[in-house]
Amino acid sequence: MFESQVREIVSQLANTSEFRALKTAKEVVDHRSGLKNQVEQFLEDNAQAFQGENARPGRREEEMKKRFEAMMRVPEIEAYFDAAHRFEYVLFKLHEQIDRQIEETLEGK
Numbered sequence: 001m002f003e004s005q006v007r008e009i010v011s012q013l014a015n016t017s018e019f020r021a022l023k024t025a026k027e028v029v030d031h032r033s034g035l036k037n038q039v040e041q042f043l044e045d046n047a048q049a050f051q052g053e054n055a056r057p058g059r060r061e062e063e064m065k066k067r068f069e070a071m072m073r074v075p076e077i078e079a080y081f082d083a084a085h086r087f088e089y090v091l092f093k094l095h096e097q098i099d100r101q102i103e104e105t106l107e108g109k
Helices: 003-014 017-030 033-050 059-071 075-106
Strands: none
Touching: 003 017, 003 075, 017 033, 017 075, 033 059, 033 075, 059 075
């Protein structure tokens, strides 16, 4: 339905400094299998700990927080998560713009 427009938006996003920083940071982590495995395992465990029927806040939350803090002491992982956060902010701002345009269209502006 919006395939060509989505491709154009993704192309524009790929040209942002935030995306390029994320891509570089991801490549660094991906090329070191130990770091890649550590990040993937953390993300999987974190999702399982806080989603669905297996959600167990409290002690599990504290454990995941400690694991995250330990991972963030690895400069390559810290750079990856920082870059991901900055790119997610770009996506957030894009979503805000889309919402604003929809509201204006609904109001007939």
